[in-house]
Amino acid sequence: MAEAQRSVKDITVTLPDGAKRTYAAGTTGMEIAESISKSLAKAVVAVKIDGAMSDLSLPINKDVSISLVKREDAEGLELIRHDCAHVLAEAVQKLYPGTQVTIGPNIENGFFYDFFRNEPFSTEDFAAIEAEMKKIVERGAPFTREVWDRNEAIKFFKNKGENFKAELIQDLPETEEIKIYRQGEWTDLCRGPHMPTTKHVGTAFKLMKVAGAYWRGDSNKAVLTRIYGTAWRNDKELQDYLTQIEEAEKRDHRKLGRELELFHMQDEAQGSVFWHPKGWTIWVALEAYMRRRLKDGGYLEVKTPQLMDSRFWEASGHWGKYRENMFVVPDVVPNTEEGGKVFKEEPKHFMALKPMNCPAHVQIFKQGIKSYRDLPMRLAEFGCCHRNEAHGALHGLMRVRQFTQDDAHIFCREDQIMEECVKFCELTKAIYKDLGFDDYVIKLETRPENRIGSDALWDKAEKGLEDALKKLGMKYDISPGDGAFYGPKLAFIIRDAIGREWGCGTLQLDFNLPERLDALYTAEDGSRQRPVMLHRAILGSIERWIGIMIENYAGKLPLWLAPVQCVVATITSEADSYAEEVVRELRAKGIRAELDIRNEKINYKVREHSLQKVPYLFVVGKREAEERNVAIRQLGSDAQKVVNMEVAVDDLKQAAQPPY
């Protein structure tokens, strides 16, 4: 009898430490916290019920396991940010009546909220908005949760002129509850959960920037104004974050590229890079390293045409799908008449700069007859490609119009896919390690909506990539729908100084292009078979990679990549001829050394070469010249070591060896 009663009225709550407690059905998270301790009740901001975040005020009606989320927890910080977005929205609507609200999620380091308003916001409005937000926080209105009837809710928001919210509700699945949160007078449709009151948001927040964003991420829809903010648990965290951003901006590769005289860009060649001697030195060293890696990896290097007839691109399928981003060149002799039209007649034939290398590599594969014995055939190219990227997409070295891929295509049999994928991942891992990147994310990007090829083929391809990752025990996330139109891909993603993510390495499985371009090999039984094609790049774009490396190392590249590895600087002109001899010795050993015999103080020279991030400075004065020594000063240290010149040169040669 007692047992039966319990099952109706009581629930068992399991805490994270495994302890079980019994409460009356309908008990809320807050009540549970209060029953444990007063201080816990004070600190708690939400409750995780069976793994799902919920409001503390939500009655619990069944047996569950819970954990109480405090403001200090990682989940608590997410709530601070999300609630802060709501506070922002309330403040904006108070200050700018008629502004429509849309959505405001928390993101890494903060939150944003998208508004619709005829007048744009400007950063000058921030002070007023922040002040209003602080008032709302100070007021500390409780967040209360209500579940509304769908049609009531739509009517409510339509009446308020909140068309975007009404549209959101309309599009929510029928099964979804329509949850409305109130904070004082202000209401918003929201999935929740929220902290108990606006006061819990605290004041460690700051509005950062305004930006345009499309409604529902669709470029055909309305443009909204997005306000980004950052929010933290306390002022120290906020300050630390702001300092961190400031520091990161100092490593911006565009800034360092100019300061270190690596490259520049200009209007007349937007999206293309002018590599200066020092920048190009990095490139050449990196490319040479990659060549050694590829050669040992069984790749064969090739070079294919830059400009090819449009019918070639028609056959590959790019003409139809990507033409708007291709640079198309009329195949006509231009008019030479002064002041005349560029072309006398309407061009009939077109060529196009290659936007990628794959079809060209298929042409090489197709020359002659290939046997199963030739497979896998790995064709590699440092392929210079052109893509007419949208203006807004261009970004320093990271996104350019002319770029060089460390591209390769592996033609193999189906039963070789797994092994090739494994080899590729291993090679990529090794190269990233050599180049100083241990921190990257792997994404498995699966079939997009617009695609070619049967589902059976896609199943096979996606499984192939996943199996290889599993075999290697590499961690990965799945990004559904992000694959290429011809096949799924692995993307190796690296972050730049300020946390932006850039795709670098990629491995794409393709059963389609060999079919489309009619690539065949002769199998053991004499039959003609289609090879499978693996598109792969490790650095991705060499431009981008160098940009990321500059930021990662804050310009202080490892010795083997440093454009100038050593400067020999004199203290007085008495050491000039000795300094010249030291430079000759260094250069004879393959060290990139420069001579500085300018009539300047050694302080000045040290400062200048340090700012130029030269790894080694050999200082020579009268003493060193007489004793045939050099005073070595390494970048980042003010210690000096006086060493015999020949020993120093040999040591530096050793230290400057590339990792492979």
Add this chain to the structure above:
RNA sequence: GCCGUUGUAGCUCAGGGGUAGAGCAACGCAUUCGUAAUGCGUGGGUCGAAGGUUCAAUUCCUUUCAACGGCACCA
């Protein structure tokens, strides 16, 4: 491409309806110096471009280009 911001000397930036200014850099001279800026001097800009308003525009207006911050895109 879309929304917003910015554009003045090589760089960083100030100024403002009466045709521009600083620091650093460059150049010249002096200084020969021991580990993150020696001193003095000189030169340098059709104020992103085009058009308009005005007696007068770098400044105000329009258009345009580029860069920057996002969004969309990224074979």
